[in-house]
Structure formats: structure tokens, C-alpha cells
Amino acid sequence: MIETPVIAPADAVLPRGVRLRRALRANPLLTVGGLLVVLIILVAIFAPLLAPAAGDAGTATHPLDVLRGPSAVHWFGTDQVGRDILSRVIYGTRVSPVIAVIVLAIACAIGIPLGVAAGFLGGWVDELVMRVTDVFLAFPPLLLALALAAVLPASLTSLTLAIAAVWWPWYVRLLRGQAASVAGRPYIETCRALGISRTRIIFRHILPNSITPLLVQVSLDIGGVILTASALSFLGLGAQDPTPDWGLMVAEGQSYFTPDWWLVTFPGIAILVTAFAFNLLGDGLRDLLDPKRSFLP
Amino acid sequence: MLAFVARRIALAVLVVVGVIVVTFVVAHVVPGDPAATWAGPHASAAQIAAAQKFLGLDRPLPVQLVSYLGGIVRGNWGISIHTHRPVLSDIMTAAPATLELVISALIIALIIGIPFGLISARRPGRVADQVIRAGSIFGVSMPIFWMALILQLLFSQKLRWLPAAGEYSPALLFSHPLVKRTGFPVVDSVIGGNWPMLGSTVVHLILPAIVVAAYPAGLIARMVRAQVLDTIGEPHILNARALGFREGQIFGRFAMKLAWPPVSAALALVFGYSLVNTFLVEAIFDWPGLGSYAAASIATLDTPAILGVTLFVAIAYVVANLVVDIVQAAIDPRIRLR
Numbered sequence: 001m002i003e004t005p006v007i008a009p010a011d012a013v014l015p016r017g018v019r020l021r022r023a024l025r026a027n028p029l030l031t032v033g034g035l036l037v038v039l040i041i042l043v044a045i046f047a048p049l050l051a052p053a054a055g056d057a058g059t060a061t062h063p064l065d066v067l068r069g070p071s072a073v074h075w076f077g078t079d080q081v082g083r084d085i086l087s088r089v090i091y092g093t094r095v096s097p098v099i100a101v102i103v104l105a106i107a108c109a110i111g112i113p114l115g116v117a118a119g120f121l122g123g124w125v126d127e128l129v130m131r132v133t134d135v136f137l138a139f140p141p142l143l144l145a146l147a148l149a150a151v152l153p154a155s156l157t158s159l160t161l162a163i164a165a166v167w168w169p170w171y172v173r174l175l176r177g178q179a180a181s182v183a184g185r186p187y188i189e190t191c192r193a194l195g196i197s198r199t200r201i202i203f204r205h206i207l208p209n210s211i212t213p214l215l216v217q218v219s220l221d222i223g224g225v226i227l228t229a230s231a232l233s234f235l236g237l238g239a240q241d242p243t244p245d246w247g248l249m250v251a252e253g254q255s256y257f258t259p260d261w262w263l264v265t266f267p268g269i270a271i272l273v274t275a276f277a278f279n280l281l282g283d284g285l286r287d288l289l290d291p292k293r294s295f296l297p
Numbered sequence: 298m299l300a301f302v303a304r305r306i307a308l309a310v311l312v313v314v315g316v317i318v319v320t321f322v323v324a325h326v327v328p329g330d331p332a333a334t335w336a337g338p339h340a341s342a343a344q345i346a347a348a349q350k351f352l353g354l355d356r357p358l359p360v361q362l363v364s365y366l367g368g369i370v371r372g373n374w375g376i377s378i379h380t381h382r383p384v385l386s387d388i389m390t391a392a393p394a395t396l397e398l399v400i401s402a403l404i405i406a407l408i409i410g411i412p413f414g415l416i417s418a419r420r421p422g423r424v425a426d427q428v429i430r431a432g433s434i435f436g437v438s439m440p441i442f443w444m445a446l447i448l449q450l451l452f453s454q455k456l457r458w459l460p461a462a463g464e465y466s467p468a469l470l471f472s473h474p475l476v477k478r479t480g481f482p483v484v485d486s487v488i489g490g491n492w493p494m495l496g497s498t499v500v501h502l503i504l505p506a507i508v509v510a511a512y513p514a515g516l517i518a519r520m521v522r523a524q525v526l527d528t529i530g531e532p533h534i535l536n537a538r539a540l541g542f543r544e545g546q547i548f549g550r551f552a553m554k555l556a557w558p559p560v561s562a563a564l565a566l567v568f569g570y571s572l573v574n575t576f577l578v579e580a581i582f583d584w585p586g587l588g589s590y591a592a593a594s595i596a597t598l599d600t601p602a603i604l605g606v607t608l609f610v611a612i613a614y615v616v617a618n619l620v621v622d623i624v625q626a627a628i629d630p631r632i633r634l635r
Contacts, residue, residue, distance in 0.1 A: 026422065029431055135315030139611050140569040146576065147323050147607040150595050223438055231577055234442045235595055250443050254581075257446060258454055268443030275438035283434055 030284025036277030044093035056083035057091035057244045067260050077262035080252065085262060088244035089270045095245045096233075097274060099160050100225035104218050106164035111171020112214075116202055118172065119179025129172060136169040142228050149237040156245075159238035163228055167221070174217055178210040212289050220282030223275040230271045246271045301626050301633045309619045314366070316611045320604045321365050325358065369608070375601035379594065384605035387590060392609070393480030394464060395579070395586030399571045401506040403564060406513035411560075414521025415548045421526060429518060436515025442577040445508045449581065452504060459504050462583035465497040505582040509574055513567035520563050524556035531555075558625050558632075565621040569614030 024031045048054050052074075056062075062082030070077045076085035118129040136144070144166045152158035182188060182205060191201050230247030232238045239245030241252065246267040253263025336348040349355050353364060368374070374385040410433075417429040453461035460466065464482050465475070473493045478485050483502070486495040528534065529552055537551045572587070576595075579588030587606055594602035626632045 028427060029434070032431075131311070132315075135312055135319060138312045138316050138615050139319075139607075140573045140614060142570070142576075143573045143607055143610050144319070144323075146573070146591075146595070147320065147603055150598070150603050151323055151600060227438070227440055230440050231442060234440075234577065235592065237595065247440070247442075250440070250446070254446065257450065261450060264443065264446050268440055268447065271440040271443065272435075272438060275440070276435055279434045279438050280431070283430070 027284050027287060029280050030288060033277050033280025033282075033284055036273065037281050040093055040097065040274055040277060043090060044097065047090050047094060051084075051087035051090045053084040053087045054091075056087040057242075059242050067256060067263075069260070070262055076266040077260070079249070079263050080256055083242075085249075085266055088249060089246070089266055091244040092246045092249070092267065092270055093274070095156075095239060095243060096226045096229045096247070096271070097222070099156065099163075099229050100222045100278075102160050103164045103167055103225045103229075104221055106160075107167040107171050107221075108214070108218070110164075110168040112175050112207075112210075114168075115172040115175025116179045116206060116210075119176035119181075120183050120198070120202060120206060122180070122183075126176070130176065133169040133172045136166065137173070139166065141166045141224075142231060145228055146232060146235070146237065149232050154237050154240060156239055156243065159229060159232050162232070162237075163225055167225065170221070171214075171217070174213060175210055178213060179206050182206050182209045216282060216286045216289060218282075219278060219285050223278035223282065226271065226275050226278070298626065298633060302623055305619055305622050305626075309615050312615055313612055316615070317366055317369055317608065318362070320608050320611075321362050323607075324600060324604050325361075374605045374608070377594070377599055377602040377605075379597045379599040379602060384601050387602065388587065388605055388609050390480075391585065391587045391590045393586075394482070394584060395572065395575050395588060397481045397483060398502065398505055398509060398575060398579070398584060398586060399568065401502055402509035402571055403513055403568065405506055405510040406517055406567070407564075409510070409514040410517030411521055411553070414518040415525060415553065417518065417522040418525035418529065418552075419544070419548060421522075426522075430522070433515040433518040433522075436511045436518075439511045439515075441508050441511055441574055442581065444511060445505070445578045445581040448504055448508060460501050461504075462581075463501055464585060465494060465501055469494050469497055505578055505584055508578050509571050512574065513564075513571060516563055516567055517560060520560050521553070521556055524559050525552045528552050528555045558629060561621050561625060562618075565614075565617040568617045569610065572610045572613060 043050060047057075051057065053060070060083060062078070065074075065078050065082035067080060068074055068078040068082075074084050074086065076089060079085055079088070114129050114133075118126040141163075145162045148162035148165055149159055152162060179202075188201060188205060191205070229238060230245070230250075233245045233247030234251045236248075236251065239248045241248065249267035250264050250271075253260070253267070257264050336344045340348070353361060356364075372385055374383065374388070376382065377384050377387055380387060413429045413433070417426045417433075420426060449461055452459045469475075473491050475482060475485055475491065475494050476489045478488055482498040483495065486492070486498055525548060529548075534547060534551055537547050542551070575584075575586060575588030576591045577588070578584070579586050580592040583589070587609070591603065591606045593599075594606065622632075
């Protein structure tokens, strides 16, 4: 591929704040996504202050308040054991989004070193790593996560491990591509000729060059991991009652769905809004930082 | 071309062997004891040992792997612990219903995704583009098990427009029984000229297919937009414009032509994803396919069945990717040279 010279946009001389404001105005979806993500993080931090009945996120039950519809007292209604659904939805921001962060941290911890090794060292290391990665990429992510979670005892730890076990290959591939493209550039050859150590080249040149696409990928993946975790919990393979996990809440509400629609509806909206917010943010960041690379699921 | 196809098939076979090894490894990290599950809850130690011998669990792991691989090739995919029937025959019974659902969903996704992607690419950054982009991201952010429940509540319980569950209305089984030929109800009713049954199967297909289509539709709209924006500045498009083609034709005919290869690669991808998504949706719609089978196996911790379905879907996914690769190479000779 021919490298097109990057021409600095005319507004490159403007102060940082002005440039940022212009970029956000040109990309309202990024702004909306960013604001929603900040809001979700704030809700997760201040959950104990926001939730009307913090105890309902745990083992509390209220046999006299079972399956009440939305009202001034219980905005989202109550569930089959009388817990306030709004409180559980609020505490849910501390379950699957946190799992997503842990999963992606594990995926990066495995994927970055393997990817850099494959891309920078090349040769048989590259062949070996990439063939193994290909096998893992031959499974749709939810499928293998599901099989793993199904054979492990159902718990949040199993769920996290199962998803992390299928997510790392994407990072190997991403980092390998970055490392290989940087390693082939003339200035790296110069570094080598100057006798600069491999470690230094990796840490000073290859990793810094990979941070932008990595950031974009992570922000795009958070939504995907949240959806995967919710799906596994919905199938009973993750969180167990009384954990206020949204997917589990949808599954539990399913048997009361008609006529008690609120049990399923509100936790589901929470999953949708959270995944939507992170996907908007990731998509917008990709447009902003990395416009050449289009599309990845 | 032949060399390209041969290399592709060889790679696919290698990947499938890898996939089988992965499912085998997954099966052997099971903390539970399959032999005990097989023998039943009140089995004696001797009975469990006998079950262990019968299931071949007393042999060393490499021997088990080789016999597992050999079994898979010969069509012996294990016996379901729950149904006590061969897993492969269970899967073959269930697969047509799922394929019918997924293929319908992909058709819906193309019908929705391509026009919206083109409209979006027509004036990037404008209101229509922003709305469509938000809509496509909404589609890929949808927890489809939830969407299934909500649509079922709305369109069948409240509005009563569409049936809630099943593949066709059971009443028709007496007046217009379905003759099984291919296993695909829609195809079978067309072949048999069974029009009331065809109407019923199509109506029953609508809701689950729309739910499964949510993710692919969003992805395809995004892909089409990105690809068309990439090619719209190229000389041949300029040439078409200079020749006086209307904008609609320029996008729909000339720019879209170059967008097809990546879109068809994405189709193979979402085909695999949608097969797995049926695991979440079929049970809700009481759809007698692989998804319901998988969900039931998960609920009963039926490991051979779970691994069988996993293997089947993974192989279907590899084959779909292979087919798309070969078709692309046949159409576009540049791909063969890569």
C-alpha cells in the first residue's frame, strides 16, 4: 500500500481546547457516548448514595412488597422477592461493566506480549502464535465462552475467565499487525544498526505506536464484553442470585414477564444503554483518532 | 485458482483440527465427573467405574484425544447424557430449523443494512448519517434475549399481530400436515404446495428472524457506509459521474460493487455470530433448533451435547468463511494473488 503523506489540517495551530470542541461538534455521537459513559461511571461510584434501598442489591427480601408495579416509591417496581428493581439496576453498574474491564485487562495482558513477540520477532514464533490464534478466532466469541462457562462451575469468576479466554486472540492480532508494520520501518532499522536493544525498541517505539489503536479497540470491546457477560448470565452461567447482574435479572424476570413486565424491561434497558454508550464512545474515538481503520465487530 | 482453493481448504482443515482439540481440552477441564452424571444420582462406586470404562475415561489423555478425533471424523460425536441419543443425530435433526432462521435473518439484515449504509454514505456527517450511524450502533448494542422478550410481549401478547412461539400453528398439523423432505419447513411447504402451512411458517418466522437480524443489520450498515466512503473518491466513480449517471446509480451500482467483497466477508462473520445468538433466542420463541437444544444442554449440564453443538457451529463458521473466500477469489482475481 502506498503511504499517503499526512497533511496537517489547517486548524492544527489552534489551541487544544478549541480543536477538541470543534471535533466534538463535528461528532455528536462521540459526545453523547462520552457523556453517557461518564454518567454510568458516576452511577457506579455513587451507587450507595443513589439507590433508594441499598440492601436490596444483596440478600434482603420483602415478602409483603412482591411484584409491585412502578410507583412513586419503587420507580422501576419490585421483583419476585420484593426487592426494589431501581436499586438493583443501579448496583448492576458495578457488576458487568467491572467484569468487562477485568476481562479486557486479562486479554491485553495475554495479547500484547504475544502480539508484539509475533510481529517483532517474526519467523517461527510468528507462525506458532498466529496459528494458535487462528484456531481461537475460528470460534464466534460467545460460542467458546459459552462452552467454557458451561463446563466450569457457574460463578462470576468462571464467567470472567471464560470470556477472557476467548477475547485475547483479537489483541494478539491487533498488536502483531502494529508491531510488524512499525518493525519494518527504516528508523527501526537505524535503531538496530545503532545497536539499540530490542527491549528498548519495543518499549520506546513499538508499544507507543500501538496505544491509539489499542485504546480504540478496548473502548469498542467494552460494549461487546458487557453483552457477552449478560448473555451468559441470562443462560444461568454467570452471576447467581442475589448478585444484581442485569442479565440474571432479565432471566429471573422471564417467568413473571406477563403481566409483570417491569422485571425484565428495566434491567434490559440498562444493558442496552450501557453497551450503546460504550459502543458510541469507541466508534467516535476510532473516527477521531484512527480514521483509516474502518470496521471491526 | 486451483492452488488457491487447495491452500484455503488445507488451512481450513488445520483450523478445524485445532477447534476439535480445543473442545477436547475444554471437555477435560470439567471439574465435574461425567461418569457419575452418566451413571445417575444413586449409582454405586462399581457402576461409576463401569461407566468410566464404557465412556473411555480410564485411558490416558493422548489416547482419549486420538479416539475423540477419530470418532468425530467417523461421525461419532458422543452420546448425549440427557437424551441418551447420539449427539450428531440430535444436531442434524435440529440444524435445519436454525439455518432457516439464521438465513432469513441475514436476508432481512441485508435488506435493511445496505440501503441505510448507502444513504448514510451519501452525505457523511449530516443528520441522516448521524441517525443511521446511531441506529446501527444501537443494533449491535442490543441484548437480543431481551429484545426477543420485549417484541414477543408487544407484537404477540399486546397487539396480537404475530404468533408468540413455535414453527407453525399446530392446528394445521391435522388439516394440512407438513411432509418432511428437506427439514426446512418453509422449503418443504413450497415443495409440497402446502400454502396454508407456508403462510403459517412465514408468519412464525418473522419475530425471531427480526431479533436475530438486529446485530447483522447494524454491522452491515456500518460496513457498507465505511466501504462506500472509501471508494467514492476513486477515478472510476468520477468517470461514472462525468458520464452523467444519477447519484443513486453511482452509489447503488458503482460504489456498492466494490463494497461487496468486505460485506460478504462480514456476512460469513455474522453467520457464525447469529448461529450462536440463536442459543439465546430460540428457547424464548420455542423454536425447535440448535439454539433450543444448546440451551437445554446447558441447563442439564449435558457436556457431550454442549461440545457437540460448539463443534458443529465452529465448523459451520469455518466452512462459511471458506466458501466466502473461494467465491470472492473466483469473482475477483486480485485476491488469489495475495
